[in-house]
Amino acid sequence: MKVYELRNVGYRYPTGEWALRGVNIEVRKGETLAVIGPNGAGKTTLLKIMDALLLPTEGEVLFEGKPVTEETMTDKDFRKKVGFLFQSPDVMLFSATVLDDVAFGPIHIWGKAEGSKRALEALKFLGIEGLADRHPYNLSGGEKKKASIAAVLSTEPEVLLLDEPTRDLDLKNRNFVLDMIHRWKGEGRTVVVVTHDLRVIRLADRVYVMDGSVIFEGSPRELFLRPELIERANLDAPEIIKLFHALGIHEEVPMSVEEAAEILIKWKREQSTSKSSTLKEF
Amino acid sequence: MGGLLESTAREVLEFTTEAVFSERYARKNGLLQRADPRVKLLSLLTLVTVVVSLRNIYVILFFYTVPLVFAFLSHIRVSDFIKRVWFFIPAFTGLIAVPSIFMIPGRPVFTIPFTGWSASWEGLTWAVLFTLRVATAVSYAILFTMTTRWKDFVSALTSLRVPGAVITITTLAYRYIFLLAKLLLDSMHARRSRLAGDLGLVESWKEAGKHMGATFIKANSLGEEVYYAMLARGYSNETLRSEGLKIEKTDYALAVFTLILLALAVVTTEVFR
Numbered sequence: 001m002k003v004y005e006l007r008n009v010g011y012r013y014p015t016g017e018w019a020l021r022g023v024n025i026e027v028r029k030g031e032t033l034a035v036i037g038p039n040g041a042g043k044t045t046l047l048k049i050m051d052a053l054l055l056p057t058e059g060e061v062l063f064e065g066k067p068v069t070e071e072t073m074t075d076k077d078f079r080k081k082v083g084f085l086f087q088s089p090d091v092m093l094f095s096a097t098v099l100d101d102v103a104f105g106p107i108h109i110w111g112k113a114e115g116s117k118r119a120l121e122a123l124k125f126l127g128i129e130g131l132a133d134r135h136p137y138n139l140s141g142g143e144k145k146k147a148s149i150a151a152v153l154s155t156e157p158e159v160l161l162l163d164e165p166t167r168d169l170d171l172k173n174r175n176f177v178l179d180m181i182h183r184w185k186g187e188g189r190t191v192v193v194v195t196h197d198l199r200v201i202r203l204a205d206r207v208y209v210m211d212g213s214v215i216f217e218g219s220p221r222e223l224f225l226r227p228e229l230i231e232r233a234n235l236d237a238p239e240i241i242k243l244f245h246a247l248g249i250h251e252e253v254p255m256s257v258e259e260a261a262e263i264l265i266k267w268k269r270e271q272s273t274s275k276s277s278t279l280k281e282f
Numbered sequence: 283m284g285g286l287l288e289s290t291a292r293e294v295l296e297f298t299t300e301a302v303f304s305e306r307y308a309r310k311n312g313l314l315q316r317a318d319p320r321v322k323l324l325s326l327l328t329l330v331t332v333v334v335s336l337r338n339i340y341v342i343l344f345f346y347t348v349p350l351v352f353a354f355l356s357h358i359r360v361s362d363f364i365k366r367v368w369f370f371i372p373a374f375t376g377l378i379a380v381p382s383i384f385m386i387p388g389r390p391v392f393t394i395p396f397t398g399w400s401a402s403w404e405g406l407t408w409a410v411l412f413t414l415r416v417a418t419a420v421s422y423a424i425l426f427t428m429t430t431r432w433k434d435f436v437s438a439l440t441s442l443r444v445p446g447a448v449i450t451i452t453t454l455a456y457r458y459i460f461l462l463a464k465l466l467l468d469s470m471h472a473r474r475s476r477l478a479g480d481l482g483l484v485e486s487w488k489e490a491g492k493h494m495g496a497t498f499i500k501a502n503s504l505g506e507e508v509y510y511a512m513l514a515r516g517y518s519n520e521t522l523r524s525e526g527l528k529i530e531k532t533d534y535a536l537a538v539f540t541l542i543l544l545a546l547a548v549v550t551t552e553v554f555r
Contacts, residue, residue: 051514053510053513053514073513074518076518079515080516086507086511091504091508092511094512096305096432097305104516108517
């Protein structure tokens with residue numbers, strides 16, 4: 001089942017400049033989709049269009065088969081189903097306490113009593129109930145990110161739109177976000193993530209490379225087989241992939257260290273077999 | 283001078299952010315925190331109106347002590363409260379009060395050497411009266427903001443049938459000011475970190491102009507982002523229905539006390555006419 005269908009979508013800024021043109025994307029239920037591309041490629045604009053915060057200048061967006069219109073922007077059912085994690089937690093945290101902030105969405109959807117209950121549950125789920133009464137601006141970067149994740153999760157969305165979720169985080173907090181994405185994937189939620197983080201890309205089922213329009217669609221493995229695309233997306237290829245290219249192994253690309261070890265052992269064996277047969281022939 | 287200007291602006295920003303948004307006192311279990319926000323809001327409006335119409339210095343002084351007692355009963359540190367009130371007074375009243383000391387004609391008290399400017403007794407009395415009246419009115423307003431959580435204030439506005447558009451604009455402004463204050467502080471720090479020594483007066487004013495322009499542009503896009511973040515989480519320009527507001531004994535007591543003060547103001551105004 002298709003959750004999103006973007007047909008020939010284009011978006012022009014009020015300045016007249018085009019952010020996106022001719023974008024055709026499909027998102028299927030339960031899949032994790034990574035959107036990558038250089039800065040200014042229109043990735044965040046794309047997420048905003050998918051969250052009905054912006055309407056496309058041209059083309060059409062369908063959510064669960066129905067067109068996204070101006071009414072979708074304030075449609076409670078849509079807001080219940082789709083959660084948007086903004087790149088900057090500062091933009092998302094605007095209330096006097098973390099609890100008020102997390103409760104903002106659920107209260108608008110379910111009312112005060114149910115909303116506050118769900119907000120507390122979300123804080124407990126993330127293990128940050130101790131931050132409930134804290135002022136959002138007194139939190140560390142990692143805490144702010146967790147609070148904004150709680151704010152998104154408090155409405156229990158089926159679809160998660162994540163804008164650079166691991167940006168500016170230390171290793172521990174990055175791992176936390178990666179675990180969350182892994183978990184959502186396991187729970188069958190649909191995740192669309194804009195990222196520059198290769199570890200996030202590895203978690204995706206499919207990848208779109210964008211630069212004003214879609215220039216590649218395929219699996220992460222297919223992407224890593226094409227260094228020119230990685231370069232165009234402004235990504236630094238993983239060291240292990242650089243090693244494989246240096247060794248002239250172009251047919252296979254590992255997605256983990258274990259996989260790399262397996263391929264290398266096989267490759268070494270093939271190398272020595274071909275060497276001994278050449279010697280025999282000689 | 284540039285440094286003084288910058289540090290004053292920074293202090294004002296830091297103080298405002300802490301004072302307005304922390305809700306530190308609003309979450310305590312004091313007398314006014316327990317009161318219904320609607321009753322508090324109506325009492326506040328009544329008392330501010332009463333205070334600005336007072337003419338006698340002793341009556342104003344009496345009205346000034348009322349919020350101090352309320353602050354104490356609401357578990358607010360009185361020194362904090364006084365500091366918060368008087369922090370804004372010089373800026374707001376100084377511009378009007380100081381020149382009037384010299385402009386209102388009357389019995390001369392002292393003369394500033396080499397200028398020929400003479401302060402009059404009547405001018406001084408007016409300046410003191412004016413400053414005290416503003417301080418008293420501000421005390422009531424600050425007492426209200428310190429003891430009321432923002433969401434309760436919005437609930438009170440809703441149940442008092444204030445138009446939805448006014449509430450939406452107020453809510454957006456409140457949320458947005460958070461970010462704007464932070465943005466201003468951050469850019470001030472960023473500017474300071476790249477500045478060796480102090481700028482001259484003219485240069486610092488030029489820089490302040492540029493700073494304001496840049497902040498305006500940033501603020502514009504930031505405001506849009508905050509609005510999107512609110513929309514993304516189910517906000518649909520509607521004001522939430524107030525829930526859980528109930529008039530109790532404290533509220534009746536507060537209402538009666540406000541009426542007593544109102545009556546007292548009317549009587550004393552007649553007596554000291």
